[in-house]
Amino acid sequence: MYFLADAGITAFQYGNPDILCKPLVEAKKDGEDLVDAYVKYVKENYGESTESYDQENLKNTSVSENSSDRLWWFQVCTEVAYFQVAPSNDSIRSSIVDTRYHLDLCKNVFGKGIFPDVGATNLYYGGTKIAGSRIVFTNGSQDPWRRASKQISSPEMPSYTITCHNCGHGVDIRGCPQDPFNIEGNEKKCTSPDAVHKVRQKIIEHIDLWLSQCEDPGRSCI
Known part of the structure; x- marks a missing residue:
C-alpha cells in the first residue's frame, strides 16, 4: 500500500500528472471502482518495481545504479526525516504508514540507534535562515517538494518557481515530463517551454x- 500511494505522488513529483489523473477521472465518470483504476495505473506504469520501498533491498550496501535509494533513506533517517505519513482523513495511503512506521524502517535498514536529528541539521544548515549565500533555488510548480525549498527570493539567494502544467521535480535540469528512471528530460515537452528556458537563463546569469566577482581581487567569492 505504501508503494501504491507513493506511485501517485511520484507522478506529480516528476511532471506526469495526466497519466495519473485522466484514468481516475474517467473511472469516476463511468462509475468504476477508483482503487481498481489506481492499481491498474500503477501496474501499467511501474510494473512490480518496489525496490525503493523494499527494506530488504535498502539493506544492500553494494554499489549499483539503485544505490541512490539507500542513500536517500539514510539522509531521511539521520538528518531530515521528511516522513510522508498518511493524512488522518480521506487518504489513499494506509494509516499504518505513520511516524512509527518510518522510525522502524530506519532501525531495520540502518541499525539500532539511527534517528533523524532534525535539530542538529537545522542548526548546521541554518534552518529557515540558511547558512549560505550565492545559491539559486529553483522549483517546478507541480513538485510537492517545493514547499520544503526556499521560495522567497533574496539578492544572495534568488528563488524561482517554474510554472507549467507538467513542471515537476528538477525541471530546470531534466525538463518535462519526467520519470525517476529516465533522466533524458526535454524542456520542449513542458507545457510552457519558455518558462523553463527563462529560469535556465537566470541561473546562468x-x-x-x-564567478566574475571571484575574479575581482578586492572581493571574496566565498
Whole structure:
C-alpha cells in the first residue's frame, strides 16, 4: 500500500500528472471502482518495481545504479526525516504508514540507534535562515517538494518557481515530463517551454555574475 500511494505522488513529483489523473477521472465518470483504476495505473506504469520501498533491498550496501535509494533513506533517517505519513482523513495511503512506521524502517535498514536529528541539521544548515549565500533555488510548480525549498527570493539567494502544467521535480535540469528512471528530460515537452528556458537563463546569469566577482581581487567569492 505504501508503494501504491507513493506511485501517485511520484507522478506529480516528476511532471506526469495526466497519466495519473485522466484514468481516475474517467473511472469516476463511468462509475468504476477508483482503487481498481489506481492499481491498474500503477501496474501499467511501474510494473512490480518496489525496490525503493523494499527494506530488504535498502539493506544492500553494494554499489549499483539503485544505490541512490539507500542513500536517500539514510539522509531521511539521520538528518531530515521528511516522513510522508498518511493524512488522518480521506487518504489513499494506509494509516499504518505513520511516524512509527518510518522510525522502524530506519532501525531495520540502518541499525539500532539511527534517528533523524532534525535539530542538529537545522542548526548546521541554518534552518529557515540558511547558512549560505550565492545559491539559486529553483522549483517546478507541480513538485510537492517545493514547499520544503526556499521560495522567497533574496539578492544572495534568488528563488524561482517554474510554472507549467507538467513542471515537476528538477525541471530546470531534466525538463518535462519526467520519470525517476529516465533522466533524458526535454524542456520542449513542458507545457510552457519558455518558462523553463527563462529560469535556465537566470541561473546562468547568476553564476556568471558570481564567478566574475571571484575574479575581482578586492572581493571574496566565498
